Amino acid sequence: MDLSSLLKPAAVRVIGHATxxxxxxxxxxxxxxxxxxxDAxxxxxxxxxxxSLGPTGVGHGVALPHARIDGLDQVVGVFLRLEKPLDFDAVDRQPVxxxxxxxxxxxxxxEHLKALASVSRRMRDPATCVKLRANNDPAALHAVLTEARSSQAA
Structure with missing residues (x-):
């Protein structure tokens, strides 16, 4: 699943911190x-x-919260980069x-499972996470998240 179909540029933000x-x-x-x-x-x-079913902090500073909502017609994503990491009860006990x-x-x-798998694959990539942490510009973050993966077959 192509992440650009899930994540609009306006849905990518950098925030100082969450309390x-x-x-x-x-x-x-x-x-x-x-x-x-x-509806917020x-x-x-x-x-x-x-x-409440189990924490969605997957480790290495990454969280993948997800929910099903009435009235939606497609899967949508929101990406936030926190300038100050938050304790999230992640599996590795590291802040997110x-x-x-x-x-x-x-x-x-x-569709929900395919989207979650695609996001999980992208967010498990250490190089992607390094690029995300090195950027404060939402447009650059969106580009990193939605860039096409090059074939890694040799």
Whole structure:
């Protein structure tokens, strides 16, 4: 799945810091509201409900919160780079500074999973994370996240 179909340039932001996981979810929901028209409070509730099943901090400073939302017609993403990392209860107990959230339609079974797998692959790439951490410009961050992968076959 092509990340450029999930992530609009306006959905990429750099923020100073979030004071808590709940505040981070509010920031994500506000961006999703402004870019995609999602109901912000519904988005926060859905993110918190999913997080209650287990933390979405996947390690190495990366979190992939995700939720299913009524009324969406496609999977959409929001990316935040935090200038000050946040304790996120990640699997490796490291604070998080790269957050790629996904919001999917309630009934989006396989599309949601494909999107999550694509985002996960991109965010597991150490070179991508280095580039993301080295940039403060949302347009440059969007370019790093959505650039086509070159073939690594030899």
């Amino acid at each position: 808590s996981k709940k505040r981070l979810f509010q920031d994500l929901a506000e961006v999703a509201h402004s870019v995609c028209g999602l 409070s519904e988005a926060v509730d859905a993110l918190q409900e999913r997080e 500074d790269l957050v790629f959230a996904l919001f999917a339609p309630k009934d989006s079974g396989v």
